[in-house]
Amino acid sequence: xxxxxxxxxxxxxxxxxxxxxxxxxxxxxxTIRRIGNLNKEGxxxxxxxxxxxxxxxxxxxxxxxxxxxxxITYKKGLN
Numbered sequence: 001x002x003x004x005x006x007x008x009x010x011x012x013x014x015x016x017x018x019x020x021x022x023x024x025x026x027x028x029x030x031t032i033r034r035i036g037n038l039n040k041e042g043x044x045x046x047x048x049x050x051x052x053x054x055x056x057x058x059x060x061x062x063x064x065x066x067x068x069x070x071x072i073t074y075k076k077g078l079n
Contacts (some may be wrong), residue, residue, distance in 0.1 A: 016059040020074040023067040033073070034058050034065055 013065045018037040025032050036056040038044070042064065051068055058065045 001040055013059055018076050019072050021056065021067060021070045022069045022073050027043065032067070034067075036065065040064075 003064050013035065016037065017035045018039070020033060022031055022033040024030075034056075036037070038056055040057040043056050045052070052070065053066060053068055054070045055064055055066045056062055056065075
């Protein structure tokens with residue numbers, strides 16, 4: 001893969017994403033960051049037992065991901 005192909009791939013991922021989210025994963029003992037959106041059916045945000053949850057579509061690995069107490073670190077602005 002050359003630099004032009006890589007640039008095109010990054011631009012495609014950026015076009016499909018709406019935000020960058022991070023959360024602390026107790027299982028792995030580290031902060032995880034993912035790029036995603038809430039445009040797919042089944043994506044939602046809810047609160048349960050005093051914790052916030054979010055299920056979103058991860059555009060890089062192309063699957064649903066659920067996180068606990070998420071922090072939106074970047075959100076794409078609408079023009």
